[in-house]
Amino acid sequence: MAFSIGNYSIEKPVILAPMAGVTDLPFRRLCHQYGAGLVVSEMVTSDVRLWDTNKSRMRLVHDAEVAPRSVQIAGSDPIMMAQAARQNVELGAQIIDINMGCPAKKVLNKAAGSALLQDEPLVQKILESVVSSVDVPVTLKIRTGWSPDQRNGLTIAKIAEQSGIQALAVHGRTRACKFKGEVEYDTIAEIKQAISIPVFANGDIQTAEQAKQVLDYTQADAVMIGRAAQGRPWIFREINHYLEHNELLTPPATDEVQAIVINHVKALHDFYGSFMGARIARKHVGWYLQTLADTTPFRSQFNRIDDAQEQLDLLNEFFVS
Ligand SMILES: Cc1cc2nc3c(=O)[nH]c(=O)nc-3n(C[C@H](O)[C@H](O)[C@H](O)COP(=O)(O)O)c2cc1C
Secondary structure: OOEEEOOEEEOOOEEEOOOOOOOOHHHHHHHHHOOOOEEEOOOEEOOHHHHHOHHHHHHOOOOOOOOOOEEEEEOOOHHHHHHHHHHHHHOOOOEEEEEEOOOOHHHHHOOOHHHHHHOHHHHHHHHHHHHHHOOOOEEEEEEEEOEOOEOOHHHHHHHHHHOOOOOEEEEEEEHHHOOOOOOOHHHHHHHHHHOOOOEEEEOOOOOHHHHHHHHHHHOOOEEEEOHHHOOOOOHHHHHHHHHHHOOOOOOOOHHHHHHHHHHHHHHHHHHHOHHHHHHHHHHHHHHHHHHOOOOOOHHHHHHOOOOHHHHHHHHHHHHHO
16 A cells, blocks of 8 residues: 655555644654654745744754655745745755645735635646755645636646646645535545546545545545544554554553653643643643543643643643543
8 A cells, every 4th residue: 555755655545634733743743653654744834034933943843753754835936935845855854745725814815725726827837846946756735626616626636747746635625615515535536547646635534434435435545634633643543454454443542542642742842842832732632632522621721721740740630530
């Protein structure tokens, strides 16, 4: 089931989707450790003048152990995109991923993300400009089109392949669909049939069984998992196990979940410093509690704590009670 992106062999057909504000280095490490074949960093703007903000600086941090290091860039100017790609490679990126799949307002205002899908000649210019500016593989993430009546994902996929893109992730919705409506796995299957670079199927996959169904149905080379990994990084292990053995893995025992949560929160404190780290930990802990179907008042109690050590103490108490 392995496939290649340029010289990189990806051994597991399950990929962590880029999610701004979520897939930071601590989370990418965790998902990689639990079996994600590839993890993609949070998107960074192609406007390198903005890289000096604290937020961008944190997004540009990579480490050697989670390889290949795929870094996502977003923007609409071919020259700026090429420059951003080159600078990311200098900072350690081994794969450049271009975001044309994100309907985020911030991105749309600058006509980046999925808004670009309307302008096929510009898509081609951006892709060719980035591909020719770096020696590393360039990948692309798209939606199935701009709107249901302008579903040009297939055309974009062909443009991508001709422009030298080495893998394509497809979120099976149009931009206008945001996160609503059924995911169109048919369009993903059609795209897979039409091009010969690896295709990743993305959208609404929440279980190992769904992952297998989507792979079987679309014939995609991998599934890409976004929201289902929030508070459940072990989903990658579950999917790999099901694909390899055709049997469902039992959910992790409480002591394993405790260790995952504690280590994740500690990693956030270390990475962001205790002040920011404690704040960022709240949202991840919230997701873990959702996964655990926790109905106690613990979450609101946890969210009132600012001190990093107190957060860890309270979490340990939660798990033993
Ligand atoms: C909080 C959040 C942030 C996201 N940020 C990005 C991003 O930076 N770049 C991108 O290409 N897609 C982004 N996405 C879209 C996801 O990569 C993915 O395509 C989408 O969530 C559908 O997959 P899922 O149903 O498995 O979550 C984001 C999604 C979420 C929920």
